[in-house]
Amino acid sequence: MQKKDDKRTKNDKLVKHKTIASIVTPLGEGGIGKVMVSGPNAFTIVNKIFTGKGIADLQNAVNQKLYYGYIHDKGQRLDEVILHIIKKEGSFTGEDIVEINCHGGIRVVMRIYECLQSSGAEGVPQDALLQQSFENNKMDFVQKEALQAVVHAHTKLGVKVLLDQHAGALSSALRQGLEIIEGIERAFLKESWYHGAIIHTDQYRGEEKSLIPNLAREGREALLNEKMLSSLENHIRCLLETASLGMALTTPQVLVILGKPNVGKSTIINAILGEERMLVHHEPGTTRDYVSELISVHGVPFEIMDTAGIRDTEDILESMGIEMALEQLQRADKVMAVFDNSRPFDQEDAEILSALSSWSKKKNADDLHQNVNTYKIIPVVNKCDLAARLDRKKIESAVTQPLYSLSARNRDRLEDLKERLVGELDTTYKPMRPIVFTRRQYCLLAKADVVVKQAKNYLNTGDKTCMISGLIDELKKIFTACLEGHGTINIRVETTR
Known part of the structure; x- marks a missing residue:
């Protein structure tokens, strides 16, 4: 089993660092076509088919600069183009990128695409660029989903909301949820939480305040954990309430x-x-x-x-x-x-x-x-x-x-x-507002809502501490799955008798 996993990891690394080429504009639907080359050999491969004015070797190109020239195939000039050079430090894929901007005719775009493949690039669908970015940790899975959905957005509001999610609005909210869960876990597992003043930062006002009045030691744990579980429950509920708008924007009702x-x-x-x-x-x-x-x-x-x-x-x-x-x-x-x-x-x-x-x-x-x-x-x-x-x-x-x-x-x-x-939807645009926009995200957060309610129920009964600990682990898995792209996970749902 270990050998099989090692082989899969090795293959993933090979995929991660290959050089790929993709047509990123609709064929024949515009005056300009764009083919993107991304990978460690992007400059070398494009060098083979590009003759530029003012530059002989793209390895010496300046980052974020445009270069004018021609694409040729076996000495035959195919098209005049403008290259946009993006070095890996600032690229969205985490690899060197050459954007080839050419005329938008189907035949021209396809010829350039074929020449790139003949020169060593692997032709791939546009989504492969997002996968490369994901594998290079340039974005998490939620950001990748948002960028994929932007292409199919039907309205300006949909584009604005999805671009905000690609910029990290929902991802940040999910990571904030993980931080709350980790705080709850520390409260259950570390005895140091029972001593001294315990300070909690209000997630919404940025204020520090004590959650624990002068109570007996046995009452401190219950009050702290109940407050933190309630904070997590409210955080999840606020995210779930955005799903109606988010999913209406990505999938027309x-x-x-x-x-x-x-x-x-x-x-x-x-x-x-x-x-x-x-x-x-x-x-x-x-x-x-x-x-x-x-x-x-x-x-x-x-x-x-x-x-x-x-x-x-x-x-x-x-x-x-x-x-x-x-x-x-x-x-x-x-x-x-x-x-x-x-x-x-x-x-x-x-x-x-x-x-x-x-x-x-x-x-x-x-x-x-x-x-x-x-x-x-x-x-x-x-x-x-x-x-x-x-x-x-x-x-x-x-x-x-x-x-x-x-x-x-x-x-x-x-x-x-x-x-x-649209009466039940909050269509007022608020920049960088976290919004749930896929059924996968919604289902995972809905499960998290069930689990946190179970944890509160066990806490109120005053027993089954081990069950609460297990549910905290489940919550961590759910939020991690939402960020990392897992569709569903098995969650144990217990009932209190």
Whole structure:
């Protein structure tokens, strides 16, 4: 077993110090293409295919300087380029880097990429650069996750939040949690904690204060540990509360618009989008398929889905559209249920409420998911510019939420509806605010929350000190796993009898 581990370590070191090349811009989608070479032989490899003005050997290049020249292949000039030299002391991968900025044509970029491989670099996907950075301890796994997620961010708010996490906002908070855990461990294991004044630094105000009044020795331990466990519990809770926003930014919530035919679903979507994207017609049943659009509401992305109106019909195509609408409903994170102010409540409206009830019960059954994403129904009464004939009480009693009245055609009270969509999310941008943004992070911290509550429970019973010690070890493993990139770990969950 030891030999196998030694072999794996040796292979990891070989991977860590190889020279790699990767295309880091989308092929054919811009005027400029970029190929990045990173590794101990980056300068030597690029030297083989680069002829520069004012420099003969990149080994003599100045750090963070640009160099103009040409890439050639067997004497044939391929493209004029600008090189950006970054020496390993200041590079994000921890290795020497040469960024080759060339014209953005697919053929040009690919030819340069192929020449680099022929010259000794290993062609790799873009993620390999992040892995190299991770292996060289230039970033922890949370920072790596953030940088990977930035590429796919849909809004400016998402980019800002993820760049802050890449800069270490969440990582710092996790390390702070480890420090609290280590303090709790010392309190349990060292007798010196029982003597003299014990000082605790307030994590949020930076103030020093004594946690222990003039109590008997046997009371000191319980008070200290309870205060520190409560501090850790609060720290974990504050992080978990950010998960709804973080995960909404990285994975757009699915918003399904549901309602009977001709209630104005497509008009509402067009009003939110601010342009005519959906076909709007007075004839019921116009929408026979679902239509998906990506929107941003106060920086939060949503995948908004317009579905066929739900009703009994003999039209085969419309029936298929309704069946598809019910299928899409199962994907929903939020449902906007639309009702027509100008028509009486009828059987079709009742079927909408029945579908919502079934959806809500199924979603609420998943307790963990319920903690991450707040599943909500948003009841909307449209066409409020027309005479009211709808019995609102039947809807309010079924969904137990206030109705939102608007006129999508006149775009009246549309902003109130947008506020409601992100009502449970704190979208105010605060620089370097730690935010949980992946399910892996959330699941680990949710386990930590369970474990710290168990430790407090054992402490309050006054026994099972050995169990508390074991739970402290589990907490250290969880926070370390979050920083180092482990997905899940086995955690023993005991119950107090």
